[in-house]
Amino acid sequence: MQYSVDNIKDFNTDHIFDCGQCFRWVRQEDGSYIGPAMGKVARVSYNEGTLTIDNADENDFIHIWRSYLDLDRNYGSIKEQLFASDEAMKAAGEYGYGIRILNQDFWETVVSFIISQNNNIPRIKGCIESLCENFGEYIGEYEGKKYYAVPTPEKLSSLTAEDLAPCRLGYRAPYLIKMAAQFIEKGGPEAVRREMLEAEDPIQALQQFYGIGPKVASCISLFGLGRFDAFPIDVWMRRVMNRIYGIDENDLKTMKKYAEEHFGEYGGIAQQYLFYYIRGLDI
DNA sequence: AGCCAGGCCCAAC
DNA sequence: GTTGGGCATGGC
Numbered sequence: 410m411q412y413s414v415d416n417i418k419d420f421n422t423d424h425i426f427d428c429g430q431c432f433r434w435v436r437q438e439d440g441s442y443i444g445p446a447m448g449k450v451a452r453v454s455y456n457e458g459t460l461t462i463d464n465a466d467e468n469d470f471i472h473i474w475r476s477y478l479d480l481d482r483n484y485g486s487i488k489e490q491l492f493a494s495d496e497a498m499k500a501a502g503e504y505g506y507g508i509r510i511l512n513q514d515f516w517e518t519v520v521s522f523i524i525s526q527n528n529n530i531p532r533i534k535g536c537i538e539s540l541c542e543n544f545g546e547y548i549g550e551y552e553g554k555k556y557y558a559v560p561t562p563e564k565l566s567s568l569t570a571e572d573l574a575p576c577r578l579g580y581r582a583p584y585l586i587k588m589a590a591q592f593i594e595k596g597g598p599e600a601v602r603r604e605m606l607e608a609e610d611p612i613q614a615l616q617q618f619y620g621i622g623p624k625v626a627s628c629i630s631l632f633g634l635g636r637f638d639a640f641p642i643d644v645w646m647r648r649v650m651n652r653i654y655g656i657d658e659n660d661l662k663t664m665k666k667y668a669e670e671h672f673g674e675y676g677g678i679a680q681q682y683l684f685y686y687i688r689g690l691d692i
Numbered sequence: 693a694g695c696c697a698g699g700c701c702c703a704a705c
Numbered sequence: 706g707t708t709g710g711g712c713a714t715g716g717c
Contacts, residue, residue, distance in 0.1 A: 529714095578714085580711090580714090
């Protein structure tokens with residue numbers, strides 16, 4: 410089965426699934442993407458305003474995909490605000506015009522972005538894929554391929570670094586194991602998620618967990634908690650902030666301040682435009 | 693071949 | 706509170 414909706418603007422599958430916010434969606438020949446999310450597997454395709462989700466019914470669309478794909482947000486007006494007095498941001502936002510911030514599963518973002526640290530994107534994808542296939546729960550089969558969820562905290566905390574060796578996580582393996590145990594101690598992902606949603610400063614609070622520092626916490630806040638004001642700064646962001654705003658590459662404080670003052674509640678969206686822009690330009 | 697990647701931990705200031 | 710070395714792996 411499949412479900413379609415019309416009049417979807419500011420949407421581009423390459424921009425959304427290849428802008429570094431997620432690691433499990435795979436591009437198909439026709440430009441659609443297939444991937445697992447929120448316990449389902451689907452194919453997302455887009456053509457001239459029509460969004461089609463295959464392997465989903467209306468119920469799935471309403472309860473999962475509409476929010477996962479952030480369809481209820483008006484990116485057009487957000488772009489207007491961001492572009493108003495910022496030519497560089499305008500160029501970046503026009504380059505990645507179809508980016509939308511996916512509202513991803515909290516636990517998945519925690520695991521994914523711990524793995525992402527000091528790592529490159531192709532390799533991150535491989536690590537997560539291997540982790541899920543080896544230790545994740547079966548989700549379902551789609552077009553001949555079986556899909557598995559990100560392993561639960563219970564599963565991860567029961568493993569040793571040697572168990573995880575096939576996943577090639579390097580020094581991140583012990584981070585995952587210990588972090589998973591900490592999550593269990595705090596009542597599991599849903600309990601932690603609720604606590605972080607109510608936290609005054611989730612980016613600070615998330616750093617109590619082993620393997621989560623400022624950058625990973627910012628990504629989790631943005632992609633897993635819906636904190637669109639979060640502004641993750643990695644080497645790419647330092648690079649682009651230097652190139653287009655002239656801020657010293659080592660001056661993270663000024664970068665954060667710039668984001669707060671200029672992008673405000675939409676810092677995370679601005680960050681994705683910039684991130685996708687600098688990586689695409691390859692300069 | 694060597695530098696680099698969506699950084700963090702930990703010890704030493 | 707800040708700074709710097711060490712870190713596992715493989716993409717390019």
